[in-house]
Amino acid sequence: xxxxxxxxxxxxxxxxxxxxxxxxxxxxxxxxxxxxxxxxxxxxxxxxxxxxxxxxxxxxxxxxxxxxxxxxxxxxxxxxxxxxxxxxxxxxxxxxxxxxxxxxxxxxxxxxxxxxxxxxxxxxxxxxxxxxxxxxxxxxxxxxxxxxxxxxxxxxxxxxxxxxxxxxxxxxxxxxxxxxxxxxxxxxxxxxxxxxxxxxxxxxxxxxxxxxxxxxxxxxxxxxxxxxxxxxxxxxxxxxxxxxxxxxxxxxxxxxxxxxxxxxxxxxxxxxxxxxxxxxxxxxxxxxxxxxxxxxxxxxxxxxxxxxxxxxxxxxxxxxxxxxxxxxxxxxxxxxxxxxxxxxxxxxxxxxxxxxxxxxxxxxxxxxxxxxxxxxxxxxxxxxxxxxxxxxxxxxxxxxxxxxxxxxxxxxxxxxxxxxxxxxxxxxxxxxxxxxxxxxxxxxxxxxxxxxxxxxxxxxxxxxxxxxxxxxxxxxxxxxxxxxxxxxxxxxxxxxxxxxxxxxxxxxxxxxxxxxxxxxxxxxxxxxxxxxxxxxxxxxxxxxxxxxxxxxxxxxxxxxxxxxxxxxxxxxxxxxxxxxxxxxxxxxxxxxxxxxxxxxxxxxxxxxxxxxxxxxxxxxxxxxxxxxxxxxxxxxxxxxxxxxxxxxxxxxxxxxxxxxxxxxxxxxxxxxxxxxxxxxxxxxxxxxxxxxxxxxxxxxxxxxxxxxxxxxxxxxxxxxxxxxxxxxxxxxxxxxxxxxxxxxxxxxxxxxxxxxxxxxxxxxxxxxxxxxxxxxxxxxxxxxxxxxxxxxxxxxxxxxxxxxxxxxxxxxxxxxxxxxxxxxxxxxxxxxxxxxxxxxxxxxxxxxxxxxxxxxxxxxxxxxxxxxxxxxxxxxxxxxxxxxxxxxxxxxxxxxxxxxxxxxxxxxxxxxxxxxxxxxxxx
Numbered sequence: 049x050x051x052x053x054x055x056x057x058x059x060x061x062x063x064x065x066x067x068x069x070x071x072x073x074x075x076x077x078x079x080x081x082x083x084x085x086x087x088x089x090x091x092x093x094x095x096x097x098x099x100x101x102x103x104x105x106x107x108x109x110x111x112x113x114x115x116x117x118x119x120x121x122x123x124x125x126x127x128x129x130x131x132x133x134x135x136x137x138x139x140x141x142x143x144x145x146x147x148x149x150x151x152x153x154x155x156x157x158x159x160x161x162x163x164x165x166x167x168x169x170x171x172x173x174x175x176x177x178x179x180x181x182x183x184x185x186x187x188x189x190x191x192x193x194x195x196x197x198x199x200x201x202x203x204x205x206x207x208x209x210x211x212x213x214x215x216x217x218x219x220x221x222x223x224x225x226x227x228x229x230x231x232x233x234x235x236x237x238x239x240x241x242x243x244x245x246x247x248x249x250x251x252x253x254x255x256x257x258x259x260x261x262x263x264x265x266x267x268x269x270x271x272x273x274x275x276x277x278x279x280x281x282x283x284x285x286x287x288x289x290x291x292x293x294x295x296x297x298x299x300x301x302x303x304x305x306x307x308x309x310x311x312x313x314x315x316x317x318x319x320x321x322x323x324x325x326x327x328x329x330x331x332x333x334x335x336x337x338x339x340x341x342x343x344x345x346x347x348x349x350x351x352x353x354x355x356x357x358x359x360x361x362x363x364x365x366x367x368x369x370x371x372x373x374x375x376x377x378x379x380x381x382x383x384x385x386x387x388x389x390x391x392x393x394x395x396x397x398x399x400x401x402x403x404x405x406x407x408x409x410x411x412x413x414x415x416x417x418x419x420x421x422x423x424x425x426x427x428x429x430x431x432x433x434x435x436x437x438x439x440x441x442x443x444x445x446x447x448x449x450x451x452x453x454x455x456x457x458x459x460x461x462x463x464x465x466x467x468x469x470x471x472x473x474x475x476x477x478x479x480x481x482x483x484x485x486x487x488x489x490x491x492x493x494x495x496x497x498x499x500x501x502x503x504x505x506x507x508x509x510x511x512x513x514x515x516x517x518x519x520x521x522x523x524x525x526x527x528x529x530x531x532x533x534x535x536x537x538x539x540x541x542x543x544x545x546x547x548x549x550x551x552x553x554x555x556x557x558x559x560x561x562x563x564x565x566x567x568x569x570x571x572x573x574x575x576x577x578x579x580x581x582x583x584x585x586x587x588x589x590x591x592x593x594x595x596x597x598x599x600x601x602x603x604x605x606x607x608x609x610x611x612x613x614x615x616x617x618x619x620x621x622x623x624x625x626x627x628x629x630x631x632x633x634x635x636x637x638x639x640x641x642x643x644x645x646x647x648x649x650x651x652x653x654x655x656x657x658x659x660x661x662x663x664x665x666x667x668x669x670x671x672x673x674x675x676x677x678x679x680x681x682x683x684x685x686x687x688x689x690x691x692x693x694x695x696x697x698x699x700x701x702x703x704x705x706x707x708x709x710x711x712x713x714x715x716x717x718x719x720x721x722x723x724x725x726x727x728x729x730x731x732x733x734x735x736x737x738x739x740x741x742x743x744x745x746x747x748x749x750x751x752x753x754x755x756x757x758x759x760x761x762x763x764x765x766x767x768x769x770x771x772x773x774x775x776x777x778x779x780x781x782x783x784x785x786x787x788x789x790x791x792x793x794x795x796x797x798x799x800x801x802x803x804x805x806x807x808x809x810x811x812x813x814x815x816x817x818x819x820x821x822x823x824x825x826x827x828x829x830x831x832x833x834x835x836x837x838x839x840x841x842x843x844x845x846x847x848x849x850x851x852x853x854x855x856x857x858x859x860x861x862x863x864x865x866x867x868x869x870x871x872x873x874x875x876x877x878x879x880x881x882x883x884x885x886x887x888x889x890x891x892x893x894x895x896x897x898x899x900x901x902x903x904x905x906x907x908x909x910x911x912x913x914x915x916x917x918x919x920x921x922x923x924x925x926x927x928x929x930x931x932x933x934x935x936x937x938x939x940x941x942x943x944x945x946x947x948x949x950x951x952x953x954x955x956x957x958x959x960x961x962x963x964x965x966x967x968x969x970x971x
Contacts (some may be wrong), residue, residue, distance in 0.1 A: 062140055062338065062370040066122045067107045074254040076105070082240060083109045086185070087118065089238040090210035091231055092098065092217040093224075096242035099281030099380075102219045103189055103368075105245070110187075118183045118215070119146035125188055126337075126369075126769040130164055130196040133158065133685075139186065140173070147182050165681040166202045184214050191220040200225045207231065260287040281380065319390060329356050331395060334387035335402050335425070338370065339377045343412025346409040347402050365488030387687035400426045401486040411435065424461055429469045436462070437476045441798045459484050471499035474536070479835075481539050484699065484852060486733055493734075498539050504533040535571045541578035546740045548777030551586035553578050576601035577620055585744070586781040591628045591817040595621060606644070612655045617642045618660030623701065629819030631666050631856040638663035657686035658698045661705045668709045671859040671895050677713070680706050699743070700729050704745045711752055712860050719753050743781035750862075751788040755795050758955050767792045783809045783821075790828050797919055797958075797967070805833070816862030823849045823861055831865065833871055835962075843876050850876070854888045863895045867963035870896045905948045911965065919958045919967050 083105070084091040094102045110120055117163075121142035129135050137158060144151040144311050155174055177184070194200070205227050207216075220225060231237035247255065252273045256262040264272070264866035270285065275692035316724035319327055332348045333339055344353035357377050360367040370376040379387070391399060403426035410419035416435060416580075447673040462470075462480050468658045470476055481493055505842030507521060508529055521529060537560040544553035557579045576597045605614035618641040622634045638659040645653035659682040667676035684702040710719035726746060730738040754763045767789050775782050793802035804971045806825050814819040824846035826849035853861065862869055870893065907915065917927045924938045946952060949960045961967050 063124045063126075063138065064122060064145060065105055065124070065371040065376075066110050066120075067369070067370060067431070068093055068126075074251055074259060075250060076108075079105055079240070079244065080109050082238075082244065086217060086238050087215055090215060090236045091207060092215070092227075092238040093228070094219045094240045094242065095221070095223055096216065096240075096245045097221055098340065099279055100242055100245040101280040103246065104280075105240075106187055106217065106219055108190065118185045119144050120185045120187065122187045123189065125190045125193050127193050127675055128197070130194060130584070132198045133204060134200050134855075135194070135196075136166065136169070136202070140187065140871075143184055146184060147180065150180060150182075151176065165685050166198070167205050170202060171207050174206070174209060174211045177213040180211065180213050186214060189219045191224055192222045193534040196225070197225070197963055207236075210236065245280070247273060247280055247283060248278070248887060249273045252278070253341070255283055256287050262287055265355045280722050281383075316478060319387075326356070326360070329353075330360075330387055331396070332402055333392045335382050335399070336378060336392060336406060337424075339367075340375055342411050343406065347405045347407070349908055353959075360574045370645060400428075402426075404428050404431070407435075408432065418463055421612045422769070424464050431467055432461070433465060433473060433476050435468055437473065437479055459487055462488075464830065467495075470496065472503070474500035474503040474532070477503075478532075478536055478539065481536075481543075485539065485543055486737055489734055493543050497536055499545070501533065502534045504529060504536060508533070508887075522682065530563045531565045531568055531571075534560050534565075534568070535562065538571045538574050538578070541582075544925060545581035546738045547579040548781075549586070549587055549779060550582045554586075554588065557582070569604045570613060573604040573608070573610070573613055573617055574603045576604060578649065579615060580620060580624065583628075584780055584816075585740075587779050589779065589812060590814045591624070591818050593950045594831040595625050595628060595630075598624065606845060610645050612653060615645055615653065615655040618644075619655075619698075619701075622662045626662060626665060627820045628816045629823060629852060629856055630857070631669060635666050638666075650820065655698075657683040658701060660686070661698075661701045664724075665705045665708065668712055669860050670857050671863070673709060673713050676705075676709050680709055697733075700726055700733075700741055701745070702731070704741075707753070709750055712864055716753070716757055720757070723750060723753060740778075742782075743778070743784060747781075747784045747792070748788045751791050755791065758810065758953070760955055761797060763792045763795065768893070772915070779812065783812055787825065787828070789819075792833075794831055794835070797835065797962075800834040803829060817853050823858060825851050826852075827861060827865055827869065830872055831868055833905065834868060837968075841874070843879065846872055846876055847943075850889070859892055859895050862892050867896075871963075907945065907948060911941050911945050911948075914938065915945055915957065915961055918942070918945075918954055919961065 073332075083092070094106065096102055099245050109124070121140050123138075123142050128136065137155070138157045140151045140158060144155060149171075154169065154176060157172075159168055176423060205217075207226065217298060228237060244571070249269050253266075253269050254266070256264055256269070256272075263661045272283065319330065322330070329344075329348060333353075336343065336347070336639065339353075339357065341357065342352035344349055344357070358374065359369065361369060361374070361377070367377050369377055370378060377382075377500070379411055403422045406429065407419045407422035407426060409423060410416075420432055420435050424437055441923075463483065479495040480488075481496045481500075495925060521840050537556060539561055541553045541556040542557055544550065557575050560575050564575070580594045580598040580601065582588065598617060602614050602617035605611075618637050622637050625634050640947060641659035642656050645656040660679055660741045662704070662820045664676040664680040664683065667673075667679065680702060684706065685698065686698075698784065703722045707722035707726065710722055723746065726742075733741075751763050751766070754760070754766075771791065775785070786809050790802040790805045790809075793799070795806065803870045808827050810822065810825045810829070813825060829847065830842045830845040833839070833845060849862075862873065873889060873893050877886050877893065880889065913931060914927055917930060922930065924935050927938045928935045942954075945957055949957055949964075951957045951960055958967070
């Protein structure tokens with residue numbers, strides 16, 4: 049089996065099938081003629097509410113396309129396709145099926161853990177299409193089910209430079225968030241909407257006469273068309289519900305309201321006219337998303353489902369074949385919805401039984417996802433718990449650790465389980481905690497852990513009780529019970545290590561170690577992981593011991609042969625190690641992680657994305673911005689492919705580093721987008737975990753971004769709100785908030801309060817030996833002293849930062865502080881050159897952007913006075929009063945200042961003046 053065939057075998061084959069019509073359709077040449085124009089447009093949008101015949105139209109038009117030169121690739125989308133990699137895998141596979149092996153190299157690259165960012169792969173797709181002599185039409189049916197923004201973004205990227213060999217048709221109930229207005233303006237968009245899809249009176253006549261054998265008067269046809277607004281499904285239902293010898297006008301008088309009401313009313317009439325065996329089959333199988341004979345047989349507990357499906361298709365009862373062999377079918381979505389409503393009304397007691405049967409059928413075939421879904425809908429809680437317990441490892445190792453949507457879905461399943469079911473099964477409690485500790489509420493996690501601990505502790509207590517007549521557990525069983533209890537306590541330590549009082553996790557770690565067996569390397573690795581976080585971020589403030597614990601975690605995972613866990617441990621360790629300033633060791637460890645992640649055949653585990661993100665951060669600090677950007681884009685692409693229980697955090701850290709790289713590159717739009725992505729993902733996490741990561745990794749960078757975007761008011765409001773609310777209990781979180789506030793004080797020319805905030809943070813960072821943080825704080829102190837014209841103190845602080853930074857090669861920490869830092873470094877170099885060469889200073893200064901623009905025209909004395917008042921935040925009226933001049937004169941001076949400094953507003957003027965040393969800063 050070649051690679052493309054192997055990939056294709058893992059996809060749902062029925063999604064590539066063009067729905068097959070039963071032949072009982074009316075001819076609509078006006079619409080097919082309209083679609084014949086689609087090859088002239090890169091994008092065709094078929095947009096209308098449900099039931100207007102979008103899919104039927106495209107399937108019918110496809111028949112006429114076969115005589116042309118284009119190859120048609122069809123994908124029926126569903127909600128599970130909201131994963132960019134899976135979405136484009138389906139697209140490339142669909143194209144590959146039309147021209148075998150042509151797209152295989154790109155498909156293999158997309159599946160590779162080393163795959164480049166999607167936009168580069170789409171550029172490669174464009175080039176590949178350009179080389180092809182074939183022309184393709186790609187139909188994406190039900191595109192309204194796609195809600196993932198990255199898919200819309202990548203599709204928009206493809207539409208910016210649409211390849212001539214590819215035409216895309218979207219069938220959707222709502223307009224997608226694509227640049228439709230731009231495509232319209234460039235005449236690159238063909239639109240087919242509800243007004244065009246509505247049946248005309250002539251088409252209504254043909255539907256009733258030719259398809260349903262019903263002859264209606266012209267006036268009735270007009271009335272039917274108007275009443276249903278040409279809605280195709282409504283017309284079909286109406287035709288099926290008309291009894292013989294009944295005046296249709298009488299029926300129409302009873303039909304009123306919107307389409308939903310009409311559908312609900314008419315479906316009962318349609319069902320009521322079917323034989324009893326057809327009614328029961330429809331009602332019993334409407335719970336299924338897709339239907340095949342063996343599944344339907346299992347659900348209805350009878351044979352003959354294949355013949356019934358064919359019978360329904362021939363009767364045009366809203367069932368569509370999904371393949372040419374007619375093995376798989378589906379009901380029209382609205383028809384199925386109405387059937388389910390009827391089932392609830394008439395046979396509510398049967399619903400749970402039907403879902404249970406479906407669950408058993410899926411479980412027998414190893415399709416755990418569908419089996420669990422139907423088990424929950426059947427309210428078969430013990431059976432659902434068995435599936436989750438039995439498949440928890442598989443769920444973690446497949447997709448359920450890999451994406452926000454999957455985690456949220458899994459959380460929804462588990463939260464439906466009754467408390468008594470979960471709490472009576474310690475293994476299930478632990479599985480739930482392991483699977484959902486990043487997203488479930490901490491009260492829920494604590495409840496699971498408490499229940500598991502109580503269940504596991506009871507037999508041990510009975511064993512040691514003096515009243516016990518004889519031991520109830522063998523020595524081996526006791527050791528196993530203690531080991532499992534140790535695993536539960538281990539995850540309690542993991543959860544506690546992310547809370548405000550992270551230090552509380554330390555004694556829990558000791559308790560877990562005492563219970564775990566010596567061979568349980570994986571659980572012991574998690575203990576060391578929890579200890580790492582607790583030692584680093586709590587009042588313990590011991591970065592050295594924290595990093596040592598993290599390294600031990602990685603070693604234990606490697607000893608257990610758990611390479612993915614070892615890579616994760618390295619990622620956690622280097623994430624905090626960066627704060628200690630050990631950049632070279634971080635780089636070495638991330639390279640080690642890549643070696644661990646390399647499998648036979650050179651394939652790399654996607655788990656390397658976490659340490660890879662921090663490798664990109666080191667390269668950013670070393671001013672290798674292009675290389676860093678490439679690595680972080682690769683890491684972000686890999687993160688959804690990972691299969692560990694902490695994978696949701698991988699994407700978070702990827703966007704943290706992307707924001708920092710973007711700030712260093714001056715790409716503020718990308719930085720803002722990265723912050724938004726971080727915020728979006730962190731919303732899926734539980735509050736303590738989200739707050740932990742937000743406080744530690746984006747608080748300062750968010751302020752830097754706002755200041756760079758000249759959103760000073762926003763930063764000031766943040767600082768004011770921080771002072772008004774209760775501060776976070778974590779000392780490290782408060783420290784990072786103080787650094788962020790100091791930056792705001794400096795931006796508003798208040799160096800004295802900045803220094804007041806920085807001094808205690810410096811002391812704590814120094815005590816904890818977090819030298820990376822010390823460097824940052826020292827640089828801010830130097831800038832504050834510079835504002836106060838205290839040059840000696842400024843140079844002392846800067847010299848200390850340089851001393852710590854030089855062995856590790858820090859560059860961007862200096863450069864990102866801008867022109868004031870460059871001026872200070874130049875002054876320091878003048879002093880240090882008196883005592884010898886300044887090679888490191890020379891390297892850092894060379895990294896600053898060269899000032900190519902000419903020096904501004906000198907400001908007059910009066911303009912300098914106005915500028916000084918502007919820097920203090922004075923209004924035009926206040927300046928006029930201070931200088932005893934009229935407001936018009938103030939406005940003229942301000943205009944001259946803006947012109948001479950080459951700026952457009954007050955904030956820019958003050959910043960430029962500060963960089964040029966034109967202001968007399970006050971404490």
